[in-house]
Amino acid sequence: MIKIRFVEADDAQALLEIYAYYVKETAITFEYDVPSVAEFQERINTISSFYPYLVAVEDGHILGYAYASAFHPRAAYAWSAESTVYLSKDARGKGVGRKLYQQLEADLKAMGILNLNACIATTSLEDGHLDNTSQKFHEALGFDMVGKFHQSGYKFQTWYDMIWMEKMLASHDKPVQSVQSIHETKRY
Incomplete structure (x- = not known):
């Protein structure tokens, strides 16, 4: 059974091993x-001092992680966050990312975050280094594409596009409630 929990100090090495593949x-x-x-x-x-940083674990083995971070440092953007998710190669396509995002979204709603944004590399020609699985994953979770930057990232002697996707987590009522740290919510 997959368990979603907050990151712990001992997780850094395992999370870095997952991330290293992607780098x-x-x-x-x-x-x-x-x-x-x-x-x-x-x-x-730095991230977990304010935002949720979640780890998916099964039988003591870390399958992946997801976290939110500041969308922009200016105060007016406090109600928006950027999401990130990475899974071990063996965990892809098994619903782990969806479970991580479901909990991440619940935690962000509890904090008062209204907009969740994802910055995603895309390609028109799959080349072994990038396909558009992340875009499709986010679309399946209810994200909409709101912007595209053409040939904005260069890696492996290839130019890649970047898109911004957005999901509204809650209504934008006025007056707006202040955003709380994940440490101030009941879940932590």
């Missing part, structure tokens, strides 16, 4: 070099 073998991330464990742990600490 070295795919254009899903535009990062060129695999970060060190210390740098990756710092990223986890």
Whole structure:
């Protein structure tokens, strides 16, 4: 049975191993070099200090992770967050990403986040480094494409497009409630 939980300090190495594949073998991330464990742990600490950072575990084995981060640092964007998900190669296509996103969305709603955005690399010619599975995954979860940047990322001697997808998590009532840290919600 797959369990979704918050990230723990001991998870950094396992999460980095999942991420390293995407850095070295795919254009899903535009990062060129695999970060060190210390740098990756710092990223986890920074993100999880305010936003949910979730891990999918089955039989003690980490299958993947998802988190939200600030969409933009200016105060007026507080009600928007950017989502990220990475799965181990063996966990893809088994509903793990969907389970992670369902919990991520529930946590973000509890915080008061209204808009969830995803920045996704896309290609018109699948080349072994990128297909459009992430776009299709987000569409299946109710995200809509709201913008496209042409040939904006260069990796593996190839130019890739980037799209922004968006999902409204709740209504945009006025007056708006302040966004709370994940640590202030009942789930944490």
